[in-house]
Amino acid sequence: MLTAAGPYAPQFRRTLRISLAASLVQAAAYATFVPLLAELTGDPVRTGQAWLWVGLLAVLVVVEAILRARETAFTYDYWHLVTQATRLRLGAKLRAMPQQELARRAAGDLTSVVGSNATAAAGAISSLSTLFIQLVAVPAVLGVVVLALDWRLGLVLVAATLAALPLVRQVQRRANSGFHQVDRADADLAARIVEYVQGLPVLKATGQAGSHSPRLRTVLGHQHHAQLAANRSAALPVAGAQLIVQLALVALVALGSALALGLRLSPATVVAVVVTAARFAEPLGLAAVMTKLFEQSEAALHRIDDLLATEPLPVAPGGQRPTAHDIAFDDVTFAYDGQDEPTLDHVSFTVPERSLTALVGPSGSGKTTITKLISRYADPQHGTVRLGGTDLRTLEPDDLLRHIAVVFQDVYLFDDTIRANLALARPDATDAEIETAARAANAHGFISRLPDGYDTRVGEIGSALSGGERQRISIARAILKDAPVVLLDEPTAALDTESEVVVQQAIDRLVTGKTVVVIAHRLSTVVGADQILVLDAGRITQHGTHTELLADRDGRYARMWRAQLAARVWHLGGSGLESAGRP
Structure with missing residues (x-):
């Protein structure tokens, strides 16, 4: 909780100290019932002494109220600030997170962490923390009071506590595991909801929307089972702990009555002990129930801590801001996380400054990966990527991206x-x-x-x-x-002919005087490129100008060019479907 409090940790520590003081004062107030009842049942009744204890009780109640008011000030004054600060810290972490790690995490999962988990963490800091102190401090003080009054009655409370604690720990362990599963199920559901909303037109067209959506039904069922399992797993230990507490009170009353009948303990003391013990037992029984809330908050805090612990891409020393803007790949090998085969395999090439280089090849050949490595999506496992002669690993990501559009x-x-x-x-x-x-x-x-x-x-x-x-x-x-470097991922591929012409004119203005790398699916758009790199299975198999590559009639580029020239586009004519060649 102190970690999650972030910049407001000093105020949180002060609140914890105030909460502890309030709990001790509350316990002391309950303890005053012992001498008060002794005075009221004495023979003769010492009225003056009784009023002194009543006055002390009133003072303690007022002091506790003042301390509780100061304790809740954190909830009212800092709760929203802690939530905001937590989200800003998470946002800064997301901004510094390697793009590869960011792409690995589902949008709904991140939304859950920044949204509901941040709110739950702030709630735990502002409310559950002080409640936890109260549940521990008050029974501890009252237990000492009962032991001081009569060690036999005190031992009953000690035995009850020792018997209940293993059950509380069992609740904690089961709830901890259960709520981590619930939290993961919630994150999966959030991710699927985002996916469902974004893909609703496709789902409607395929009849998979609404109650017919198997992807939503699956995660909803998983969430239901996770919640059910979390609640059921802790039900029996909670009931057991509460039963032990109630039996301890019964045993305390029985033992106290026996001691009073045997004239070894005054009735007033027995009544005082029972009142004190009841206040002792209430937090103990409540702790078993509240453990689930503590573990639920712990799961939220754990997910926040996990995200905050993500390391940014390391920046090696010795980097200098690039003064030129040529790009060089020197024997680069790169594989995505979880993949055995590299997406790029010992790739080397140079993109001269203020030139246009086109990347062509089949899907999965590594074209997009090259553009990602230029923007430092991740670092290659082998080899070096340079901008203006500067190793990208020596540049801060923000400094690098200022050079790239x-x-x-x-x-x-x-x-x-x-x-x-x-x-x-x-x-x-x-x-x-x-x-x-x-x-x-x-x-x-x-x-x-x-x-x-x-x-x-x-x-x-x-x-x-x-x-x-x-x-x-x-x-x-x-x-x-x-920016002096422009990366284009075939921006006209999904446009109609009219829009393509207008957009292509805009692109021509954008790339003038820039170092340009373009991923090309339509070869006709890059015939004027200064160089064309043909990729296949993560390797550069050909490079040269359009004319040079066509000269090799058996090469992949020439085959791709001929295939695109032979492509047919179908349209409705006056007498039905007709075909026309597309250059």
Whole structure:
């Protein structure tokens, strides 16, 4: 909890000290019943002494109330701040997390940690921590009081505690395991819900939406069974611990009565002990029940700690900011986590500064991996990637990404205004600079026709815009960033012919004077590249210009070119389906 409190750990420690003081005062208040009852049942009754004990009891109650009020101040004043600070720390960790590790974690899982787990952790810090202190401190003091009054009655409480503790520990162990499983099931469900919402059009089209969605049904069933198992596993030990506590009270009353009848203990003392013991037993029985809440919070704290413990990519010493922007792969071998075979196998090439290099080849050949390594998605297991002669492992990820602009085939826009989405590239950009970038990307025209212009919200993932419009916004964002290195993942592949022409014009403006690496699926888009690298099974099998590669008629590039020239596009004609060659 102290770790999760983060910058508010000093205030949390102070709250814990206040809680301990309040619990001790509360125990002392209950202890005053012993001398008070002794005075009230004495012969003669010493009224003055009794009032002194009543006055002390009142003072202790008031002091406890004041301390409890100060104790709850953390809940009211810092709970939301702890939640906010925890989420900011998690956000900073996600920002520094290696992209490969980030890609491994499901979006719903991360949403669960940053959302519900952060809230649960703050709740544990503000409420459960003080309750835990109260459940421990009050019985401890009252147990000492009962032992001081009569060691035989005290031994009953000690025996009950020793008998109940193993059951409480059993509840703890079972709840710990159970709630970790529940938490994982909740995370799986959150991931599937995100997937379900994003893929709803496909699920509807295939009849897998609603109650017919097997993916949702599976994780919902798993969550139900995890919750049921967690609750059932702890039910018997909880009942056993509570039974022991109740039997201890019965034994205490019976023993106290026997001692009183035998004139070895005064009735007033017996009554005082029973009242004190009842207050002793209540937290002990409650602890067995509350253990589940403690373990549930512990599971949330564990997941937060696990995320915060993720190490960022190491930065080797000796790095200098690149002054040139050529790219070099020197004998690079890279395999993704969990894969035995490398995706790139001893790959070497150079991308000269201010040149265009195209990557072509079948799916899975390593094209996207090359662009990922340029942006330091991960470090290769062997070999070196350099920018301007500087090993990427010596550069801070943020420093590296300032030199790189990326345009993906699938554009992600945030549910905000067009202006805000463009300004992500340069938060300090003026409205004039944003408009200039939009004009260069052929986006100003359609933006001006929107109801609110640049202040129009684009919807979730840019759903209010067409594919071509989203792509032009993405290119405008890259133009605004004005990075010297541009990575393109075939940004026109999913566009219609008209949109492709407009977007291609925008790309031409974006890449002017830049070091460009483009993943090409349509070979016709890269015939003018300075060099083309042909990849197959993680190796570069050919490289050269378009003309040079076509000269090798048996080479993979020439075969791919001929296959694309021979591709047919079907459309509806006046007399039915017709085919036409596509250059």
